[in-house]
Amino acid sequence: MNYLEAISAPARENRLRANIAFGGTCGDIKGCLKKGCFSGNGCLNLAGRRFSQTQGCQFTLSLAILNTLRNAVVIMHSPIGCGTCTISNVGVNKTFKQLRDPNSEGIIWLSTNLDEADVISGGERKLREAVLFADKEFRPETIIVANGCVPSLIGDDIDSIISDLQNQTAATIVPIHCEGFKTKVMATAYDAVYHGILKKLVKKPERQRYLVNDDVEALKESYKIGRNVNVFNVGSMSRADELELKRLLNALGLNVTFIPCYAEPEDFQYSLESSLNISICGTHDDYFLEHIKEKYDIPFIIDTMPIGRKNTDRWLLKIAAHFGLENEARKLIETENAELDKCLESFRETLKGKRAFISGGEVRILATAEILQDLGMKLVGFKAHHFDEFIEPVFDALENVDDVVFDVATNQPFEQANLLKRIKADILITHTGGNNILAKIGLPILPLFGPAYNYLGYSGVFEVARRLNRVIRNGQFNKQLSLHTKLPYKEEWYKKDPFTYIVEQDAV
Amino acid sequence: MSKFVDRPRYTCTLGGALATLRAIPRAIPIIHASAGCGHNLHNAINPGGGYLGGGYCGGLSLPSSNVTERDIVFGGENRLREQIKTTLEVMDGDIYLVLTGCMVEMIGDDLDAVVSEFSDYDKPVLPVHTPSFRGNSFTGYELVLSSLIRKYVKKQSKIPGNVNILGIVPAQDPFWQGNLKEIKRLLEKLGLKVNTLFGEGEGLESIRNAGSASLNIVVSDTYGITAARTFEEVHGIPYITTGLPIGAEATGNFLRAVSDALSIDKTLTEFVIAQEELIYYSYLERLADIYNDIDLQRYAVVVADANYAPALSKFLSDELGWLPELVVITDLLEESQKYILLERFKNYQSGLTPVVKFDTDASSIKKYLAEIRPPNRNQRYYDSFSPAVILGSVYERDIAGEFGFPLLTVSFPVTNRVVLNRSYVGTNGALSLAEDLLGLLVAGR
Numbered sequence: 015m016n017y018l019e020a021i022s023a024p025a026r027e028n029r030l031r032a033n034i035a036f037g038g039t040c041g042d043i044k045g046c047l048k049k050g051c052f053s054g055n056g057c058l059n060l061a062g063r064r065f066s067q068t069q070g071c072q073f074t075l076s077l078a079i080l081n082t083l084r085n086a087v088v089i090m091h092s093p094i095g096c097g098t099c100t101i102s103n104v105g106v107n108k109t110f111k112q113l114r115d116p117n118s119e120g121i122i123w124l125s126t127n128l129d130e131a132d133v134i135s136g137g138e139r140k141l142r143e144a145v146l147f148a149d150k151e152f153r154p155e156t157i158i159v160a161n162g163c164v165p166s167l168i169g170d171d172i173d174s175i176i177s178d179l180q181n182q183t184a185a186t187i188v189p190i191h192c193e194g195f196k197t198k199v200m201a202t203a204y205d206a207v208y209h210g211i212l213k214k215l216v217k218k219p220e221r222q223r224y225l226v227n228d229d230v231e232a233l234k235e236s237y238k239i240g241r242n243v244n245v246f247n248v249g250s251m252s253r254a255d256e257l258e259l260k261r262l263l264n265a266l267g268l269n270v271t272f273i274p275c276y277a278e279p280e281d282f283q284y285s286l287e288s289s290l291n292i293s294i295c296g297t298h299d300d301y302f303l304e305h306i307k308e309k310y311d312i313p314f315i316i317d318t319m320p321i322g323r324k325n326t327d328r329w330l331l332k333i334a335a336h337f338g339l340e341n342e343a344r345k346l347i348e349t350e351n352a353e354l355d356k357c358l359e360s361f362r363e364t365l366k367g368k369r370a371f372i373s374g375g376e377v378r379i380l381a382t383a384e385i386l387q388d389l390g391m392k393l394v395g396f397k398a399h400h401f402d403e404f405i406e407p408v409f410d411a412l413e414n415v416d417d418v419v420f421d422v423a424t425n426q427p428f429e430q431a432n433l434l435k436r437i438k439a440d441i442l443i444t445h446t447g448g449n450n451i452l453a454k455i456g457l458p459i460l461p462l463f464g465p466a467y468n469y470l471g472y473s474g475v476f477e478v479a480r481r482l483n484r485v486i487r488n489g490q491f492n493k494q495l496s497l498h499t500k501l502p503y504k505e506e507w508y509k510k511d512p513f514t515y516i517v518e519q520d521a522v
Numbered sequence: 523m524s525k526f527v528d529r530p531r532y533t534c535t536l537g538g539a540l541a542t543l544r545a546i547p548r549a550i551p552i553i554h555a556s557a558g559c560g561h562n563l564h565n566a567i568n569p570g571g572g573y574l575g576g577g578y579c580g581g582l583s584l585p586s587s588n589v590t591e592r593d594i595v596f597g598g599e600n601r602l603r604e605q606i607k608t609t610l611e612v613m614d615g616d617i618y619l620v621l622t623g624c625m626v627e628m629i630g631d632d633l634d635a636v637v638s639e640f641s642d643y644d645k646p647v648l649p650v651h652t653p654s655f656r657g658n659s660f661t662g663y664e665l666v667l668s669s670l671i672r673k674y675v676k677k678q679s680k681i682p683g684n685v686n687i688l689g690i691v692p693a694q695d696p697f698w699q700g701n702l703k704e705i706k707r708l709l710e711k712l713g714l715k716v717n718t719l720f721g722e723g724e725g726l727e728s729i730r731n732a733g734s735a736s737l738n739i740v741v742s743d744t745y746g747i748t749a750a751r752t753f754e755e756v757h758g759i760p761y762i763t764t765g766l767p768i769g770a771e772a773t774g775n776f777l778r779a780v781s782d783a784l785s786i787d788k789t790l791t792e793f794v795i796a797q798e799e800l801i802y803y804s805y806l807e808r809l810a811d812i813y814n815d816i817d818l819q820r821y822a823v824v825v826a827d828a829n830y831a832p833a834l835s836k837f838l839s840d841e842l843g844w845l846p847e848l849v850v851i852t853d854l855l856e857e858s859q860k861y862i863l864l865e866r867f868k869n870y871q872s873g874l875t876p877v878v879k880f881d882t883d884a885s886s887i888k889k890y891l892a893e894i895r896p897p898n899r900n901q902r903y904y905d906s907f908s909p910a911v912i913l914g915s916v917y918e919r920d921i922a923g924e925f926g927f928p929l930l931t932v933s934f935p936v937t938n939r940v941v942l943n944r945s946y947v948g949t950n951g952a953l954s955l956a957e958d959l960l961g962l963l964v965a966g967r
Contacts, residue, residue: 064604066587067582069557069586071558073562093654094658095533098562098566099566120920122885126526127527198588428583502615
């Protein structure tokens with residue numbers, strides 16, 4: 015894979031034939047995968063909706079990574095509104111950065127505040143002023159220029175402006191082309207961010223070399239690199255998740271670096287002194303890992319997400335196999351499972367048979383479902399933001415899900431509201447954002463992720479079980495809300511098929 | 523010529539429009555824009571407004587045409603037509619407002635023509651042009667209101683004693699609901715029928731019937747004035763501007779100004795004011811001990827929007843007896859607007875004159891602090907700017923932490939507290955403000 019000659023990353027509907035609108039069952043989805051509907055000939059990838067609700071764009075999702083980078087200033091090159099979603103994590107983000115480095119600053123961002131005059135005459139002047147101000151005022155290591163739709167349409171040549179400015183700033187300037195209208199698949203954001211990072215931040219670190227070649231030092235270095243691995247974290251992970259994965263990989267004698275979230279810009283250089291790149295979510299990382307493989311010959315693993323016991327076992331075994339450590343890994347897995355399994359018993363008693371509907375990112379919802387099956391709960395529905403080839407390995411850990419409803423929709427809470435009139439559920443496991451609607455359905459809700467909680471690894475299974483048990487014990491808050499509020503949908507909507515508005519559009 | 527903004531304390535025109543519609547029960551916005559606009563703005567408005575929530579049709583439930591490259595190249599009108607039609611099938615509302623984002627305005631989609639095709643629908647469907655590059659949240663508020671005033675508010679004869687309240691922008695003022703409620707309570711004591719358009723007890727009918735008012739009261743020197751002028755032009759309703767009343771004195775002046783404009787009996791007005799003051803001081807009197815026992819006078823820095831900044835500063839100076847030495851007004855303002863605001867900082871009873879700065883940038887506050895009080899250069903005796911309190915937004919948390927000043931967040935964005943029906947205006951609001959400010963100071967006791 016090499017898209018780095020291009021200004022920006024390609025949209026995922028083109029690169030991966032990803033789909034954002036589909037209604038059926040897990041069995042249908044598996045059938046589609048087999049036929050190559052999604053990855054191969056892409057027969058479903060241009061599907062859309064005649065009625066749609068706001069869904070997020072690659073700009074907003076790009077910020078989920080960009081806003082975590084330490085020692086960086088983010089410039090939103092756009093009118094004043096783009097990127098103001100940053101307000102939602104202005105406080106917590108600082109705390110999370112400080113878990114990695116106690117001296118970290120909070121998020122600093124500037125908006126170029128493009129107005130009507132700029133729309134006519136171009137945004138170059140304001141972008142220059144903002145970059146120079148950021149460099150002088152904050153002295154960051156990196157200045158990130160994320161551009162919205164407007165500069166793209168007025169034709170600002172951002173890369174040229176940036177190359178010119180680079181001679182005047184101490185900070186490395188990284189352009190991120192993430193204009194929202196360019197793609198229907200929000201997850202293209204990850205590619206957009208990695209595209210900029212690959213171009214500007216990934217390069218071999220400059221090391222002081224020995225004057226005289228010392229064989230012992232060279233051996234030590236290659237030994238060290240031979241045990242260094244990078245684990246690719248995601249913005250929705252917590253520090254506790256990282257520590258759990260680190261604990262498990264340390265047990266196999268591996269040293270772990272976490273990138274890209276909460277990383278220092280320089281960490282991307284040191285990440286090249288490593289022997290394996292490990293993804294926890296294919297949706298998040300394939301663009302970066304494929305490029306690094308091609309350019310720096312570092313192999314990678316993209317498989318399942320280490321949420322749930324079986325998925326964590328499998329994830330560890332894949333990594334261990336790369337290093338010839340399968341036996342050690344099996345021992346570790348056995349010990350971990352034996353202890354954990356015992357501790358889940360009391361939760362299984364209360365949670366057994368409870369019916370759960372899960373919505374969020376394709377990989378994460380299926381991985382999380384494994385925990386629920388482990389606890390004896392029943393899966394009654396899935397809603398995935400989008401759908402592509404990376405979902406395939408995650409199905410393996412689940413049993414008897416072929417008849418379970420599978421809705422592919424980036425947010426679109428109206429479809430889930432309709433589904434929940436037909437499907438009886440006891441608990442919802444949901445991505446943030448749609449809970450304004452889902453809470454009023456009256457069911458208890460456990461967030462699908464939370465950067466302050468542990469979900470990953472073996473400890474994550476226990477934590478999720480513990481929290482599910484708590485959430486289900488008292489659902490009064492949402493129940494009372496449902497009795498005193500009304501959803502904004504007409505009665506006729508609930509009588510229609512939940513997938514009425516999905517259409518297969520013609521390619522242009 | 524505008525410039526970049528370091529951490530803006532407002533969203534865009536579309537954001538302001540969405541927040542305003544969020545405040546009207548059963549109003550359904552239809553966004554004609556890229557897929558991320560509504561989502562992004564909800565994630566600013568919800569936490570920034572003290573966890574305002576999406577409301578009836580907010581958050582990710584907002585209908586949106588989610589135009590992509592194809593629509594931008596070939597025009598988005600067909601997609602818009604389809605989205606309006608299906609929204610009317612799915613969404614249960616009493617009024618539908620079609621709002622635009624940047625892209626569709628730049629490519630010239632004919633919003634008005636497409637929306638006019640739905641004029642036969644049994645509920646009103648109205649267009650409002652709200653591209654982000656046209657202004658910020660405050661502009662969005664004015665545009666939505668002006669549009670409603672022109673196209674939705676019923677033309678009717680004026681009823682003496684009916685008044686509308688303008689100038690408090692939902693979400694952008696995180697305390698909008700509590701504040702409107704308190705304004706209403708005060709004016710009702712003068713025998714007026716008060717329509718706050720949004721908030722407790724109001725609904726779409728309030729807006730529909732706003733044309734019966736004989737006076738519009740704009741409790742702002744800066745916002746709601748375009749709406750008031752539109753009311754004047756279309757419905758012949760005069761308006762007055764009063765600024766945001768915080769504290770007994772400001773409330774008294776506010777009631778007198780309204781009373782003068784409506785020729786209300788002065789005896790009644792003075793009776794109401796005296797009654798309010800009596801209650802207000804019966805509470806404030808309780809602080810006589812602790813305030814003086816442990817010296818609760820503080821220096822203060824106020825960093826806030828054009829509504830709150832002058833009102834808070836005056837209250838701190840003339841009622842709480844504090845020293846608001848630095849006031850930073852963070853909005854994007856015209857010179858003429860700045861001139862009016864500066865007048866509000868004159869003639870304090872305390873004799874103080876705060877340093878007033880107009881600056882949109884979060885990083886500027888520290889520089890101004892160094893300007894008003896030169897830093898300690900290791901001299902043995904240093905008259906430091908302490909003890910002090912900051913009243914600002916959550917952006918001021920860093921500087922508050924650095925200097926060890928307690929921070930009360932009052933101005934957007936307020937993400938570190940939950941706001942439901944709290945108010946900071948009028949006499950009741952000022953009591954809450956005193957509770958919260960002095961509460962910070964005794965928290966460790």
